[in-house]
Amino acid sequence: MSTTNGIIGKSVKRVEDKRFITGKGRYTDDIVLPLQTYASFVRSPYAHAKILGVDTEIAQAMPGVIKIYTGADVADINGVPCGWQVNFKNGDTMKEPKHALLVADKARYVGDAVAVVIAETREQAKDAAQMVVVDYEELPVVVDAAEAVKAGAPLVHDSVPNNMCYDWELGNPKEEVNEALAATAHITTLEFVNQRMIPNAIEPRSYNASYDATSEKYTLYTSTQNPHVIRLLMCAFVLGIPEHKVRVVGPDVGGGFGSKIFHYTEEALLTWASKNINRPIKWTAERTESFLTDAHGRDHVTKAEMGFDTTGKIVGLRIKTFANLGAYLSTFGPCIPTYLHGTLLQGLYTTPKINVDVTAVFTNTTPVDAYRGAGRPEATYLLERLLDLAAHEMEMDPAELRLRNFIPPFDGVNQPGYQTQVALQYDSGNYEGVLYKGLEILGYKEFRQKQQESAQNGKLLGVGFSTYIEACGLAPSAVAGALGARAGLYEMGHVRVQPTGKVTVFTGTHGHGQGHETTFAQVVASRLGIPMEDIEIVHGDTDAMAFGMGTYGSRSLAVGGSAIVKSIDKIIEKGKKIAAHRLEASADDMEFEEGKFTVKGTDKSVSFGDVALTAYVPHVYPPDLEPGLDFSSFYDPTNFTYPFGCHIAVVEVEKETGKVKLQRFIAVDDVGNIVNPMIVEGQIHGGVAQGVGQALYEGAEYDSNGQLTNASYMDYCMPRADDLPMFETTNQITPCPHNPLGVKGAGEAGTIGSTPAVVNAVIDALWSGGHKVKDIRMPLTPERVWRAMQTTKNG
Amino acid sequence: MQIQVKVNGADYTHEVEPRLLLVHFLRDVLHLTGTHIGCDTSICGACTILVNGKSTKSCTMFAVQADGCELTTVEGLSQNGELHPLQEGFKEMHGLQCGFCTPGILMNMVNFLEHHPNPSEEEIRHALKGNLCRCTGYQNIVKSVQYAATKMLKNEEVPA
Ligand code: FES
Ligand code: FES
Numbered sequence: 006m007s008t009t010n011g012i013i014g015k016s017v018k019r020v021e022d023k024r025f026i027t028g029k030g031r032y033t034d035d036i037v038l039p040l041q042t043y044a045s046f047v048r049s050p051y052a053h054a055k056i057l058g059v060d061t062e063i064a065q066a067m068p069g070v071i072k073i074y075t076g077a078d079v080a081d082i083n084g085v086p087c088g089w090q091v092n093f094k095n096g097d098t099m100k101e102p103k104h105a106l107l108v109a110d111k112a113r114y115v116g117d118a119v120a121v122v123i124a125e126t127r128e129q130a131k132d133a134a135q136m137v138v139v140d141y142e143e144l145p146v147v148v149d150a151a152e153a154v155k156a157g158a159p160l161v162h163d164s165v166p167n168n169m170c171y172d173w174e175l176g177n178p179k180e181e182v183n184e185a186l187a188a189t190a191h192i193t194t195l196e197f198v199n200q201r202m203i204p205n206a207i208e209p210r211s212y213n214a215s216y217d218a219t220s221e222k223y224t225l226y227t228s229t230q231n232p233h234v235i236r237l238l239m240c241a242f243v244l245g246i247p248e249h250k251v252r253v254v255g256p257d258v259g260g261g262f263g264s265k266i267f268h269y270t271e272e273a274l275l276t277w278a279s280k281n282i283n284r285p286i287k288w289t290a291e292r293t294e295s296f297l298t299d300a301h302g303r304d305h306v307t308k309a310e311m312g313f314d315t316t317g318k319i320v321g322l323r324i325k326t327f328a329n330l331g332a333y334l335s336t337f338g339p340c341i342p343t344y345l346h347g348t349l350l351q352g353l354y355t356t357p358k359i360n361v362d363v364t365a366v367f368t369n370t371t372p373v374d375a376y377r378g379a380g381r382p383e384a385t386y387l388l389e390r391l392l393d394l395a396a397h398e399m400e401m402d403p404a405e406l407r408l409r410n411f412i413p414p415f416d417g418v419n420q421p422g423y424q425t426q427v428a429l430q431y432d433s434g435n436y437e438g439v440l441y442k443g444l445e446i447l448g449y450k451e452f453r454q455k456q457q458e459s460a461q462n463g464k465l466l467g468v469g470f471s472t473y474i475e476a477c478g479l480a481p482s483a484v485a486g487a488l489g490a491r492a493g494l495y496e497m498g499h500v501r502v503q504p505t506g507k508v509t510v511f512t513g514t515h516g517h518g519q520g521h522e523t524t525f526a527q528v529v530a531s532r533l534g535i536p537m538e539d540i541e542i543v544h545g546d547t548d549a550m551a552f553g554m555g556t557y558g559s560r561s562l563a564v565g566g567s568a569i570v571k572s573i574d575k576i577i578e579k580g581k582k583i584a585a586h587r588l589e590a591s592a593d594d595m596e597f598e599e600g601k602f603t604v605k606g607t608d609k610s611v612s613f614g615d616v617a618l619t620a621y622v623p624h625v626y627p628p629d630l631e632p633g634l635d636f637s638s639f640y641d642p643t644n645f646t647y648p649f650g651c652h653i654a655v656v657e658v659e660k661e662t663g664k665v666k667l668q669r670f671i672a673v674d675d676v677g678n679i680v681n682p683m684i685v686e687g688q689i690h691g692g693v694a695q696g697v698g699q700a701l702y703e704g705a706e707y708d709s710n711g712q713l714t715n716a717s718y719m720d721y722c723m724p725r726a727d728d729l730p731m732f733e734t735t736n737q738i739t740p741c742p743h744n745p746l747g748v749k750g751a752g753e754a755g756t757i758g759s760t761p762a763v764v765n766a767v768i769d770a771l772w773s774g775g776h777k778v779k780d781i782r783m784p785l786t787p788e789r790v791w792r793a794m795q796t797t798k799n800g
Numbered sequence: 801m802q803i804q805v806k807v808n809g810a811d812y813t814h815e816v817e818p819r820l821l822l823v824h825f826l827r828d829v830l831h832l833t834g835t836h837i838g839c840d841t842s843i844c845g846a847c848t849i850l851v852n853g854k855s856t857k858s859c860t861m862f863a864v865q866a867d868g869c870e871l872t873t874v875e876g877l878s879q880n881g882e883l884h885p886l887q888e889g890f891k892e893m894h895g896l897q898c899g900f901c902t903p904g905i906l907m908n909m910v911n912f913l914e915h916h917p918n919p920s921e922e923e924i925r926h927a928l929k930g931n932l933c934r935c936t937g938y939q940n941i942v943k944s945v946q947y948a949a950t951k952m953l954k955n956e957e958v959p960a
Contacts, residue, residue, distance in 0.1 A: 018891055025899025026887040026906065028834015028874035035833035127828075128819070207838040207846055207934050208900040259836070259900025260934050292839040518898030518935045687894045687940060694937030718843035718932065726928035726938040731921075755937075 013531045016683030019523045020537070021516070030257040033211035033226045038285040041213075042071055044275060045130035046288070047120040047137045048297065049112030052148070052369040052711020053159065054141035056111055059120055064136040069129030072282050073137065074274070075120040076109025082277065084333075085268050086242040088234075089340040090489045091171045091365070099171035099365070102162040104333040104372075106243075106274040111144065113161055113332035114369050115711055116297030118270060123278065123286055146711040150329035150366040151306045161332055161367040170330055170339065170365040175347040176427045182360040185321035189312030193395035199383045200704040200783050201304035201329065203721060204376050208259020209295045214275040215285035224252045225276050230261040230515050231555020236547050237492075238268040238336070244277055251276070255545040258517035262695070263375035264299040265517070266557045267336035296716035301705060302376020304329040305342065305383050311356075311391045317401055317409050321358040324350060324387065328365045328373075335374035339365060344488040345380025345476070351425035352388040353436040353474050353649060354410040359426040369711040375557060377695055378753040381475040382760060389471040389761035394779060397772050403470050403765075404444060411436040411472075417742035422644070428488075429476060431647045432749075433739050439651040439673040440472055446671050446733055447653050460773045465658040466668075467770025470651070471762035477750030478563030478646040478741075495641035496560070497553050498568030500529070500576055502634035504621035506614030507539045511637075513553015514565035515545050519752060520684040521561060527680050528566055528746065532573045534600030535613060551637065559648070559750025562680065567744045568640035575636040580616045582630055587611050587619055646741045646749040650674035652693075652758035654766040660774070663791030665701055665767055667730055672758065675737040677749030682736075685751045689734050692755020698724045699756075700763035704784050722784070771797070803867040807832065808876025816863045823847040825863035826873060834874040834903045838932065845931030848904035849873045855911035857904075857930075874903035877910065885955070886910060886948040895944030897935035905931045909945050917953055919945070 024030050047059075061073045084104040091099045107118050120137050124130035145159040152158055153168040161168050176182070186192060213226040223246065229235050236253040240246050258265060275286045290298065306327040312320045328342030347361040392410075396403035412423050417433035424430050447468070456466045479485070482493025499511035510529055516522060526540045543549050554560075581595035584602030588595075594605045603610040620634035655669040672689055679685050702722040706714045715721040740747030760783075767785050771778045776797040781789050804813050807830060814829055821840075826832045826849070835858060838846035842860040849858045850872040877884045886906050889895065896902040905928070912919070912927045919927070924945045928938060 016894075019894065022891045022896060022899070025896055025902050026874075026883070026890050027878055028832070028903050030834075030899050032833075032836070032900065034837070035827075037828075037831070127824075128817070205934055206898070206900075207844060207932060208836070208898065209838070258898065260898040262934065289837075292841060292844075520897070683894050687897060687936060690937035690939045691897060691935045692937075695934070717841060718839050719841060723932055723934070724937075725932065726942065727922075727925040729925075729938055731939055731942075732937065 012527050012537065013680055014682065017523055017527055017537065017681055019520050020526065021520065021522045032208055032257045032259055033213055033228045034289045036213050036226050036256070038213060038215050040284045042123050042125060042282065042284050042286050043127040043130045044286050044288040045122050045134040046118045047122065047134050047139065049115060049117045049119055051112060051141055051143055052115050052146045053144040054112050055144060056109065056119060057140040057142055060138040061120065064122060064133040067129065067133040067136060069125035070122060070133045071125065072123045073120060074107060074278060076105060076107040079106045079274065080109055082106055083243050085270050085273060086238055087334040087339065088336045088491050090491060091173055091339040091343050093171050094174055099339055100165040100169070101334055102164055104270065106270045114371050115713060116371060117332065121274060123282060146369045146709070148368050148370050148707045148709065148711050150304065150327040150368060153366045153368045154327070154364060161369055165367055168367045170334070170367055173343050173363045175361050176359040179360050182321050182323050182358045185358040186310060186312040186323060189320050190315045191313045191395070191399055192310055193391055193398055194310045195391055195394060195780060196308045197390065197780050198782055199303045199305040199307065199386055201373065202302040202376050202699055202703055203296055203705050204262040204264035204299055204302060205723060206260035206262055206264060209290040209292060210265065210269065210299060211289040212272050212275050213285060213287040214279040216280040216283060218283060222250050222252065223276055223279065224254065225272060226254050226256060227272055228258050228265055229255040230258070230265045230517060230557055231553070232515060232545055232547050233513060233553040234555055235268050235272060239273050239276060243273040252548045255515050261517045262377040263302060263379055263557060266555065267300055267374055292718060293716045296721065297371060297713060300335045300374035301331065301371050302373065302379065303383060304373050307387060309387050309391055311395060313395060313399065317399065317406050319354055319356045319410050322350065322356050324361040326363045328363055329368050329370065330365050331370045331372035332367060333372045335372040338372060338374045340489060341375055341380045346384045348427045348429050349381050349384035349474065349476060350388065351427050353412060353472050355412055356426065361427065370707055377692065378475070378756040379558065381753065382757045385471065385473040385757050386761045389473065390764065393470060393765040393768065404440060404449065407440060407470065407472055408437055414438065416739065430644060431474070432644055432741050432743060434647065434649055435737065435739050436472060436649060438737050439649065439675055442673045442735065442737060443651040443653045443671050446735070452655070456773055463660060465660060465770040465774045467656050467658065467766040467768070467773060469654045469762045469765025469769055471758050471765065472651045473758040474647055474649040475753060475757050476645040477559035477648055477753070478642060479558035479560045481644055482641050484644070493641065494554050495639045496564040496568045497551060497637060497639050498565060498572050499550050499637035500569060500572040502576060502617045502620065504618055506535070506617040508533065508535065509541050509543060510569055511543045511550035512565050512569060513550060514561040515556045517556070519556065519561060519688065520681065524562060524680050524684055525566060525569060528569060529573065532570065533613060534598065559752040562746065562748045563646050563741065563744050563750050564640060564642060566746055566748065567642065568638050570745045571638035571640050572636040575638065576634055579634060580613070583616045583619050584611045586627060586630060643743050646677065646744065648674065648676040648749040648751065648754050650754055650758055652762040654762040656763065656766040656770055658767060658770040658790060663787040663794060665785055665790060667697060667763065670730060670732045670759070672732060672734045672755065673737060674751065674754045675739050676751040676754060677741040678738060678747035679736065680748065686734055688751045689755040690732055692753060693732055693759045694724050694729060696756040696759030697729065697763055699760045700783055700785060702784050801864050803864055805866050806870045808872055818862065818864050820863045821859055822861040822863045822866050823858040826858060832873050832875050836900055836903060838901065843932070845908060846901050846904040848907040848931070850907055850911060855908045874906055877906060885951040889944035889947035889951070893940050893943040893947050895936065895941045901931060901933040905933065905941060913949055913952060917949060919949060
């Protein structure tokens with residue numbers, strides 16, 4: 006039998022591709038149910054307006070209209086819940102205003118849903134929605150987080166004074182940090198905006214809800230990243246229907262990047278309405294609707310100060326951030342600026358004193374939640390911009406400055422994990438390793454020479470570094486709970502060996518582009534010693550498995566994969582008993598390798614397939630042996646995983662126009678062990694593209710009336726093929742010591758590392774031309790870069 | 801209005817509203833859901849198909865404008881159960897992740913390769929400008945197209 010052990014670490018081609026390249030993928034909008042109806046939403050065109058009345062009379066009489074619901078119809082239904090609780094510094098719980106399925110009192114952002122029209126066709130629903138007359142009284146608007154907490158700012162929710170959701174602090178006491186900073190040789194100060202991003206999965210959000218009156222069962226097809234959690238939230242907190250009467254299916258999903266983690270009002274509303282009209286209802290967002298209503302990401306206004314001693318050692322870090330949460334709390338909104346941002350501010354450095362202070366604020370904008378990386382990109386941006394700027398200010402080499410401050414290498418086995426000042430314990434790391442590797446690929450010395458020559462010839466070249474760490478594998482229930490999660494975050498893996506030896510694996514994670522069907526099958530094939538073709542990975546259907554927490558925060562393989570491994574261990578253990586029975590040996594004497602159970606030291610063996618069959622068609626089983634070969638496990642790790650890496654960008658800035666050309670991008674990532682290098686590389690590529698997008702092209706632009714002025718692909722600039730170079734990617738491998746696969750997670754690394762690298766490179770280019778620029782607001786459009794050069798012309 | 805079209809080799813006659821977009825006709829009337837909608841404003845390219853052999857964004861055309869035309873969608877790309885070299889290239893070079901943008905990119909590139917059988921990286925990137933992909937960072941899409949170009953060139957040499 007051919008060995009399958011070597012299958013780990015191999016770039017096996019993806020098994021899911023066949024259906025996608027032939028047009029046979031099955032995304033939610035592709036699903037048409039018998040008696041299908043369609044929904045269209047009436048959304049507020051104002052960012053803040055009292056709703057004086059909603060007149061549906063004309064719309065109701067239009068062709069094909071089945072039913073129209075307004076805020077009054079759903080007033081008794083709970084709003085969508087928030088899954089994470091953060092307390093004020095004084096111990097009070099955060100402000101958590103109701104997020105109604107349809108608003109009745111006032112609209113709080115452009116796109117807030119006021120009514121929904123359900124009709125026989127998409128077009129009829131849309132036509133009628135346009136004829137619903139809403140009487141609005143416009144109210145003053147606030148869009149900026151730092152402005153919103155000022156006295157006299159308009160109130161988004163009457164019940165929330167100063168629009169403050171919570172204030173929060175982490176790290177060493179402020180006084181200690183102040184003291185450390187007061188005594189330093191140099192302080193680098195940066196006031197900056199980490200702009201609001203729009204995730205923009207190419208598949209718009211789509212839902213199709215139906216109800217079967219005979220079984221009293223609901224089915225919701227939804228473009229989600231975590232079907233089970235949607236079911237739980239919707240059943241337990243919004244609609245109060247028993248979970249066994251609800252099936253939630255996340256079929257093929259066209260990208261998520263965070264925006265499809267959350268429980269959206271439309272999901273609950275359509276599910277509820279499908280029973281009322283007793284027909285299936287489908288809604289698919291149009292692109293502008295996606296811009297307005299998918300949860301946005303980032304949006305911090307920050308002041309950060311980092312102090313250095315005369316040798317360049319960091320002595321302290323002080324941070325004040327205003328985080329914009331938008332008009333309502335999205336499912337994980339409160340945890341992003343705090344537990345996913347504040348806790349990462351140690352970075353890769355030995356900074357002895359850190360204090361981070363976050364004020365989270367409601368504004369008249371779309372709700373903000375996790376977007377690829379979530380919190381870690383904001384933290385990394387802050388640290389890596391500070392480091393590079395400090396190097397420029399102190400006339401030090403930015404790579405050297407980092408090397409002086411790195412936490413020394415540790416493997417987490419022989420050396421303990423590294424305890425940070427901000428609540429985390431890193432698992433294992435070799436931070437200087439990734440930087441050295443990056444410098445080598447870049448050819449650093451030669452680059453600096455070339456840069457000088459270019460500057461003399463009037464050409465601005467720049468290099469930017471970013472050495473990052475992130476916390477992945479979102480799971481440890483105890484840790485998550487201590488940090489405010491209202492649920493533990495383990496994962497489930499169920500392995501069912503079929504009587505013929507084929508294996509069906511059910512996972513509670515959800516694949517939407519990450520190649521789970523391939524990677525997980527590789528893991529199973531290698532552990533069981535059977536061919537990948539004999540394995541099927543099932544995900545995304547709450548009827549198929551008991552529970553799951555979905556996919557986000559690069560948790561699938563580290564947590565979901567480990568749960569599968571746990572079940573495989575149980576399969577092998579029981580298989581040994583069955584094999585021992587077959588071979589009349591003792592289970593303790595059985596070995597399992599490459600798909601075969603063997604009696605130790607003999608050639609007596611029985612194949613995995615034979616054991617499977619014996620499990621289901623048993624003969625004269627001993628009394629203590631149950632038939633069947635089917636196990637599920639719940640895996641709850643003891644810690645997050647901590648991938649890290651070094652990203653280096655090389656840019657050329659056109660002096661006359663300020664246009665930035667990304668010439669090279671080097672990514673050295675350490676994501677622990679790698680199951681499928683091709684898939685990991687693909688994840689890095691996509692992540693880098695999104696991070697470059699934030700640095701150079703993307704960002705939500707609200708005007709002072711709260712209008713999102715770039716809510717279409719025509720106005721919101723996403724990187725296209727000719728904006729990007731070939732990325733130079735490579736890996737270092739420092740296994741994670743606390744999960745059986747040694748993996749750390751790769752989904753977000755690219756996004757986290759790349760943004761500061763690119764911005765640092767642009768600033769470095771400008772300094773090389775004598776423009777001592779501290780900061781340029783992202784995205785670094787030609788205009789902004791050009792202006793920065795003008796204001797520092799003689800600098 | 802009544803329209804007659806040939807789609808992937810099969811003839812269809814349908815009564816449609818004049819305002820019905822071609823992409824909705826394909827998806828909702830013919831149930832060919834391989835053609836996707838990412839934006840409905842002709843920017844993302846997810847809905848690209850071939851109209852009389854020319855790559856066209858089907859959200860930019862009304863179904864009635866396609867009357868009498870020959871259309872090819874991603875479902876018509878494989879012949880006799882054999883993957884088109886481009887489809888093979890995407891699988892081999894990991895040119896897709898979520899797969900949502902993929903049909904549109906395939907249909908754009910089929911047309912592109914006809915006119916540029918041996919394209920440079922720059923030409924491919926330029927030709928991809930009308931397609932948005934949020935997952936891949938485009939690198940492996942470029943490589944997939946290169947793979948297909950190489951394979952198609954080789955195959956052309958074979959009969960000689
Ligand atoms: S859907 Fe046609 S270009 Fe986007
Ligand atoms: S593969 Fe997901 S958008 Fe291109």
